[in-house]
Amino acid sequence: MRHIISLLMENEAGALSRVAGLFSARGYNIESLTVAPTEDPSLSRMTLVTRGSDNVIEQIKKQLNKLIDIVKLADISDGVHIERELMMVKVQAASSEQREEVKRIADIFNGSVLDVTDKTYVIELTGSGEKLDAFLQTIDQNSILETVRSGATGIARGGQSLRV
């Protein structure tokens, strides 16, 4: 099963490599990983998307908790949560027909155009991974020049908070 694990960790050099090293050393999957400092600059928050059986996920959480740099951990997929991923896509948009089509589909997906040249658009989209996948499948495959995705981030709904 797919799990979204959120971590609060000491914002120190090497903390990221400890997490990445743990996954490679123990043969766990990482689907995506994002990390950035929080409002408290001494802490970073990491969101990790992984897959595995219940036993494997339990081990992943225990092994992560064992890392000295990790302050707190939550499996936000255990409860109701919001998941978001950011994607930017550079597409070919040279003819007026192409430009219209891309703009129309972007609108349907609640995307916005961040950059326009005479030949290209850069479109920004936010949503679940499935939504971003759906967008990429909908537009003309040959027009895609470049995509960049942030990987999933997430937060629990309601009063529960991951904080120190």
Place this chain on the structure above:
Amino acid sequence: MQLSGLTDYTIAFREYDAAEVVNCLLYPNIDHAGEADVKLGGGDILVQFLQDEGVEFVFGYPGGAALHIYDAIFRQESVKHILARHEQGAVHAADGFARSTGKPGVALVTSGPGATNALTGIATAYMDSIPLVVLTAQVPSPLIGSDAFQEVDSVGITRPCVKHNFLVKDVKDLASTLRKAFYIATTGRPGPVVVDIPKDITDPGVKIPYSYPEDFSMRSYQPTVKGHPEQISRAVELILSAKRPMVYSGGGVVLSNAAEEFTAFCRILGFPVTNTLMGLGGYPGTDPQFVGMLGMHGTYEANMGMHECDVLIGIGVRFDDRITGDLKKFCPHAKIIHVDIDPASISKNVRVDVPIVGDVKQVVSDLTRELDATGKQNDAAALKKWWSQIGQWRGRDCLQYDRGSELIKPQYVVEKLYEVTGGDAFVTSDVGQHQMFSAQFYKFDKPRRWINSGGLGTMGFGLPAAIGVQLAHRDATVACVTGEASIQMCIQELSTARQLDLPLKIICLNNRYMGMVRQWQEFFYESRYSHTYMDALPDFVKLAESYGHVGVRIEKPEDVEGALKEAFAMKDSLVFMDFVTDRTENVYPMIAAGKGHHEMQERELA
């Protein structure tokens, strides 16, 4: 400037008493401006910290990046530096010190090759959860990342085999980092911690105030020591319901200094007890309730007991593959209780029914109290029946070997070693058949007496570990059981032992083969002995003598006992005993890969 400096000195000098003047001369790098605010360079901070931490020995090997630290070591006397002949030896010696005392072992190596050589020792300690603090010097901070001379990413290469590691980036952080390193290494599930220290951090020219950091906090590291009371009650309930119980204990009992409480607990219960390789000595080896070691080369009664038990009480163990055999066939009838301080050990390999996270000593005390509080007894009739079954298994005498052989049997040497040392020696070992024979035939009644590389299986561990043990216990009998292959992996430490006048006794079971690998080749590769033959062996007698030790070769079974007695009577000399043993001897019983506890291969005697 010069004049005013001189004047300042004169004024300051008047304020010093005689002791401080002596200090000034002894420690020219210490700024004695005033006791409350001692200013030191990083190298002196490090050494002063070690003194304040109560460190007696630092095992190490100097080099360029470590020069400031070594200079600080030179200028003091309370921390004793033990010069090994190879960094691996230094770390193993620190490890042997730690295993035999329970105190953290400290090693100091230089950057680059110093750190890479130390790595095997660090990984060895990591696998067996041994508290070590390994100080690796590093190239100066501005050179890090430039492929400087003797530069290696020590934090990077050690990361997968340490409990934690640090790179010190500012001399102001040095003392607090060291404090954290010792704290992390010795608490929770112990383990090695590496502190990488760039050369500029130890610069004697940069002096800052130093005081031992008494208070420090780590919000991200708070090991659980007390088991959950509900789980304790559930465990006691299950223990009392047992008809065919089995206690399986490991290194955790030794590490937590819980042998006394654990032994008392087992005696109250009257249950059979088996130890892992790492747990030997955690329960007295001569006790009637002890059924021997379990696992791949465990006894018939221990392994059958595991297979047939209905309640398994695992204490300070980690269900390692050498213990469990095929997981699908592991303890098919048992409900399992598992006590361990590391939550990640629980249900890692085997799902358990009653997990208890906590320190073994604390949990065993709580279990004993809870058991007492219930006032109930276990099923005595069922237990009697269970013991009679175990008695039958015991009757097979699974460790028997050909005692009439004209060749020296390795088992015989260990048996005699046990007798000659009165069962009270510290025994270190290397890795292979001799290690298993020692584990099977030397009955350890006390914890911390059996010192071996269980998890990583590091050949070359035995001799340097024995050095650490003997330094910690100057008057004790320390024997290193080894083989002619293992001993050559750290043979250079004979020189260290000479320098320190350590009267170790080396029992080399020389079968001219890498015995354990040869055994596997015999069993599973149709006796194709690929590269397990030790050709061109040195003359160990002459080798020992060239290092300034005593060397003896023993070739006949009737000479074994006498030679051992004579060697152990030489209280002031290291004696290297080269026992020429039966080349074809195998370790039995054996559970082959993919087999269960009930599928042991046993020795067939003619």
